[in-house]
Each structure stands twice: as C-alpha cells, then as structure tokens.
Amino acid sequence: MEQYIIRGGNPLVGEVEISGAKNAALGILAAAIMTDDTVLIENLPDVRDINVLLEAMESIGVRVERITKHAVMMNSEHIGEVSVDYEYIKKIRASYYLIGALLGKYKKAEVPLPGGCNIGSRPIDLHIKGFKALGAEVKIRNGFIIAQADHLHGSHIFLDTVSVGATINIMMAASMAEGYTIIENCAREPHVVDVANFLNSMGANIKGAGTDVIRIRGVQKLHKTEYSIIPDQIEAGTFMFAAAATKGDVMVKNVIPKHLEATTAKLLEIGCEVEEFDNAVRVVASKRLRSTNVKTLPYPGYPTDMQPQIGVTLALARGTSIVTESIFENRFKYMDELTRMGAVVRVEGNTAIISGVEKLSGARVSAPDLRAGAALVIAALAAEGVTTIDDIIYIQRGYEDFEEKLRSLGAEIERVNSEKEAQKFRLRIG
Numbered sequence: 556m557e558q559y560i561i562r563g564g565n566p567l568v569g570e571v572e573i574s575g576a577k578n579a580a581l582g583i584l585a586a587a588i589m590t591d592d593t594v595l596i597e598n599l600p601d602v603r604d605i606n607v608l609l610e611a612m613e614s615i616g617v618r619v620e621r622i623t624k625h626a627v628m629m630n631s632e633h634i635g636e637v638s639v640d641y642e643y644i645k646k647i648r649a650s651y652y653l654i655g656a657l658l659g660k661y662k663k664a665e666v667p668l669p670g671g672c673n674i675g676s677r678p679i680d681l682h683i684k685g686f687k688a689l690g691a692e693v694k695i696r697n698g699f700i701i702a703q704a705d706h707l708h709g710s711h712i713f714l715d716t717v718s719v720g721a722t723i724n725i726m727m728a729a730s731m732a733e734g735y736t737i738i739e740n741c742a743r744e745p746h747v748v749d750v751a752n753f754l755n756s757m758g759a760n761i762k763g764a765g766t767d768v769i770r771i772r773g774v775q776k777l778h779k780t781e782y783s784i785i786p787d788q789i790e791a792g793t794f795m796f797a798a799a800a801t802k803g804d805v806m807v808k809n810v811i812p813k814h815l816e817a818t819t820a821k822l823l824e825i826g827c828e829v830e831e832f833d834n835a836v837r838v839v840a841s842k843r844l845r846s847t848n849v850k851t852l853p854y855p856g857y858p859t860d861m862q863p864q865i866g867v868t869l870a871l872a873r874g875t876s877i878v879t880e881s882i883f884e885n886r887f888k889y890m891d892e893l894t895r896m897g898a899v900v901r902v903e904g905n906t907a908i909i910s911g912v913e914k915l916s917g918a919r920v921s922a923p924d925l926r927a928g929a930a931l932v933i934a935a936l937a938a939e940g941v942t943t944i945d946d947i948i949y950i951q952r953g954y955e956d957f958e959e960k961l962r963s964l965g966a967e968i969e970r971v972n973s974e975k976e977a978q979k980f981r982l983r984i985g
C-alpha cells in the first residue's frame with residue numbers, strides 16, 4: 556500500500572501549474588457520450604477518478620483514444636449497453652452522471668445506486684426527482700437505478716437543496732428532452748457552468764448556468780466539438796493553503812482568479828498577501844497567521860472541498876477559530892489525525908473549534924478522503940519532523956502529480972510502496 560513520507564519545515568517557494576478541473580471533467584466526459592460524433596476534450600486532468608470514468612465508458616462501448624496525457628478523443632456512436640457495471644460506481648460516485656447522459660440520448664439508463672461514502676450519506680433523491688419531472692419512470696431494482704421514458708419532455712423543476720450533481724445530471728437529460736425546462740435553485744459552481752458550456756458547444760441550448768435558474772430548450776441531436784476544461788479551483792486552493800501554512804511564497808499558475816475569490820478572501824483575512832494576475836495568483840505568508848471563522852456554503856460561498864485545507868492551516872494560527880461544515884455531515888474525520896500531530900481541536904456536530912498551536916509535529920496518520928488527505932499533506936509540510944500518511948489512494952483520485960508539484964516547490968515528500976523504500980527515504984533526509 557502506497558504511503559507518503561514527508562519531512563516538514565520547508566516553506567514552499569516557486570511556481571506551480573494547475574491541471575484541469577476534475578469535477579468539471581467528470582460531467583463533461585459523461586456529457587460527451589450524448590453525440591454520435593467524435594469529440595475532442597483537452598486539459599483533462601490525469602487523475603484516478605477520470606481514468607476510472609473513462610474505463611466505465613469504454614465498458615459500455617465508447618471508443619476512447621488518448622491523444623496526449625491531457626487530451627482524449629471519444630466516439631460514442633456504438634454504445635451497445637445502457638447498463639453500467641457496479642465495479643465502477645463503487646470506485647467513483649460521479650459515474651452517476653452517466654444516468655443523465657444515457658437517459659437524455661437513449662431515453663434509458665441502468666446505473667448501480669451509489670452507496671454512502673467517506674464524507675457523508677450523499678443521497679441522490681434530487682437527481683431522481685428531476686428525471687421523473689422530465690417524464691422518466693425511475694425504479695430502483697437489485698441495487699440499480701433504472702430510468703426510462705418513451706420520450707422526455709420539458710418541465711419546471713425546483714431543487715430543494717443546492718446540488719452540483721443534481722443540477723448537472725438534470726441539465727444533461729433536459730438538453731435532449733422535448734420542449735423547455737426550467738431548473739430553479741441550481742448550483743452555481745464553475746464546473747456546472749463548464750458542463751453547460753460544453754453541452755452548448757455540442758449544440759445544446761442552455762441559458763443561465765452560473766445563476767440559480769437554468770433554462771434549457773431541448774434539442775434532438777448534439778454534434779461534434781473540441782473543448783478545453785477549466786482549471787481546477789480546488790487544486791489551486793490547496794496549493795494556496797500549502798503556501799500559507801508553510802509560510803511560503805507560491806505563484807499558482809493557470810487559474811481563473813474569480814473562481815478562487817472565497818479562498819483568497821479567507822487567506823487575506825488570516826494575514827497572507829494574495830496578488831492576483833490574469834491567470835495566476837501569488838500567495839505569500841511571511842508571519843504567523845491569525846485565526847478566523849469559516850462556514851462552508853455552495854458557490855460562491857466558501858467551498859466544502861476546501862474545508863480541510865483551511866482547517867489544518869488554522870490549527871497553526873494564533874487564536875481560536877470556528878469551522879462550520881454545512882454541506883456534508885462527515886467531513887471532520889481528519890481532525891483526529893491532526894490531533895495526533897499536536898493540533899488542539901474539539902469537534903461538536905458540524906463545528907470544529909480549533910485552538911491554534913505554534914507547532915505541529917510529524918506522526919503516522921491516515922488520509923480519510925480526498926481533500927482531507929491533501930490537507931494532511933499540508934499539515935505534514937508545515938510540521939516539524941517526519942510524517943507518514945497512509946491511504947494516499949484517496950489523494951490520487953483528484954490531484955495530478957501531487958508529490959512532483961510539491962517537490963518542485965521545495966517540499967521533501969516521497970511516495971513509497973514498501974518499508975524498504977520508506978527506510979531509504981528516511982535515511983536520505985536524515
């Protein structure tokens with residue numbers, strides 16, 4: 556089992572290039588099957604979740620040709636199956652986007668119901684509500700969601716909770732429904748906008764993505780396109796907090812600064828300098844940071860996917876901080892690990908009260924999920940001594956070349972696969 560071994564204490568300094576957005580890419584790849592034409596997708600991140608979704612798509616007959624590390628050509632003319640295997644859903648929940656895409660194109664989809672996951676129960680009732688409103692019959696049988704319709708028709712849908720997944724899934728199906736659909740109380744995340752732009756580039760007629768009302772005029776057919784995915788604002792934000800926590804100076808390149816506003820605002824509040832350029836942000840932290848309070852909210856609020864990164868940074872700030880998680884019920888598991896490194900934290904329900912300490916110290920910890928895993932890497936980089944992080948498979952789901960990018964900024968981090976490799980690295984760093 557692979558681990559990270561990290562010797563902390565070095566401020567991160569230099570420049571880092573951000574990859575394409577994983578969560579936009581998951582929606583876009585699924586949407587790409589909605590045309591029989593060949594589609595070129597660029598700026599695709601080379602991460603595990605994306606590669607698993609591509610495999611799931613190949614398993615139902617999509618032809619996928621990797622042009623480069625970051626570009627694929629896809630052709631979905633010969634999809635022979637509208638039923639996706641459980642093995643893939645088990646690995647990535649986002650394969651549920653194939654329901655909206657298959658239902659829109661073929662009026663039929665069979666996809667295993669995703670289970671709960673490490674960050675919470677994650678129901679998909681709103682997705683189902685939307686498909687039903689579009690005229691689909693949706694049944695759950697033998698663990699599968701089976702959605703089918705003679706034809707899909709436009710509808711007026713109100714989402715009870717702001718949901719990224721439901722907004723994208725319903726938007727995909729409605730793009731090929733007959734007539735006009737209005738979705739209210741939509742998620743406004745940049746990746747929702749990116750999926751809408753992608754569908755529009757294939758001939759869909761979607762307006763209002765990025766606001767809380769999306770209007771869709773259904774079309775009969777979608778056509779070929781070439782599309783480049785937006786940069787990953789969560790990967791960017793992770794490096795911004797890594798710069799802050801290690802008292803570093805990092806230029807985070809290939810980003811859309813507007814997408815990072817909530818993160819930038821918090822970094823300024825805790826005492827970092829943040830300089831914005833057209834497609835880069837520079838974060839400098841020259842002194843001990845101060846505490847703050849933060850509550851996760853749908854975009855443009857502070858993202859839940861950036862909650863652990865600010866949590867570990869505040870563990871080292873002067874004063875007491877309160878972090879409130881309002882999106883997922885189980886996103887504080889990393890706090891137990893952080894406590895092993897010397898943090899002083901009390902978790903009460905969906906709130907963590909963090910009393911900042913001057914130093915964290917290296918320990919053996921384990922990544923509970925993707926973002927919490929990345930946050931523990933930040934904690935380890937800022938800590939004194941050596942930290943070993945287990946279960947880094949979670950981190951590999953969403954961060955491309957994570958250790959290489961960190962090393963280029965001066966981090967001492969090694970991915971090891973055996974005790975022998977770990978020993979070798981420990982000897983080298985002394």
Ligand code: EPZ
Binds near residue numbers: 581679953
């Ligand atoms: C997306 O998950 C992201 N995943 C998550 O990224 C992210 O944490 C989340 O949005 C919130 O921003 C992808 O884009 C693939 P939601 P999603 O539906 O779509 C409730 C990461 O680390 N809800 O916006 O599954 C739900 O329980 C991750 O990259 C319902 O009640 O999240 C939650 O409280 C993990 N019923 C809230 O809505 C539903 O049918 C928001 O969830 C759907 C959701």
